[in-house]
Amino acid sequence: MATHLITGASSGIGAAVTRRLHTRGDTLWLLARNAGRARELAAEYPGAHTLVGDLADPGRLSWAFGHQSPPQELDSLLHIAGVVELGPIGDLTPKIWNEQLAANLVGPAELTRLLLPQLRLARGHVVFVNSGAGLNAHAQWGAYAASKHGLKALADSLRWEEKPNGLRVTTVYPGRTATPMQEKVHRQEGKEYDPALWIDPESVAQTILLTLDLPRDAEIQDVTVRPGS
Structure with missing residues (x-):
């Protein structure tokens, strides 16, 4: 049991x-x-533990964890949270840039830093759920794509640094997935949203579990998931 x-x-x-x-x-x-x-999650998943910390305010994560009891050993850290705000570069304010960079990049970096001792102890696995925007940036996606390109760099650097400690690092790049975030993106794009056209979140979840369950003699470093035909 992991x-x-x-x-x-x-x-x-x-x-x-x-x-x-x-x-x-x-x-x-x-x-x-x-x-x-945290109370809602604990009720939804009986037996699960919760920690309170806001990725959008990474500078306070260390303080928050100092007042709680994080796990002593950790087999995997799964970075799946994220925020998105579209808009042309000419309209994006520093506030919009900073919010996305904090939640999508600096927050995950700080959370990883804080939990590295537990991950090293277990020779664990860090999984970053990125985005197709982490590989290619298009019009209106500048700030979000910048945060996700940075997340790719974070994962790649971490993989090299922690290889001697036995850590595995995987980045998953899902295409458009039928989630509340995708619904928001469609509203910002002025398009109708049909979840049937996009990847089911369960398909991405299955991919993530595949990377976690792979035997220790192998590592999936990067995997791209795209909508089927």
Whole structure:
């Protein structure tokens, strides 16, 4: 039975992964942005542990964890939470840039830093759920894509640095997935949203579990998931 810490467990891909790991009896630690959400997650997943910390305010994560009891050993850290705000570069304010960089890049970097001792102890696995925007940037996606390109760099550097400690690092690049975030993206794009056209979150969750369950003699470093025909 493995121990996992998951961000973004409340919806979309994160919820799909959490359900699967909870069903098979693994030990779960779920990061919630506030105490109210932590109570909701604890009720939804009996037996799961919760930690309160806001990825959008990475400078306070260390303080928050200092007032709680994080896991002593960790088999995997699953970075699934994220935020998106579209707009042309000419209209994006520093506030919009900073919000996306904090939640999508600096927050995951700080959370990883804080939990590296537990991950090293277990020779664990760090999984970053990125985006197709982490590989290619298009019009209106500048700030979000910049945060996700940075997340790719974070994962690649971490992989090299932690290889001597036995850590595995995987980045998953999902295409458009039928989640509440995707619904928001369609509204911002002025398009009708049909979830049937996009990847089911369960398909991405299955991919993530494949990377986690791979025997120790192999590592999936990068995997791209795209909508089927």
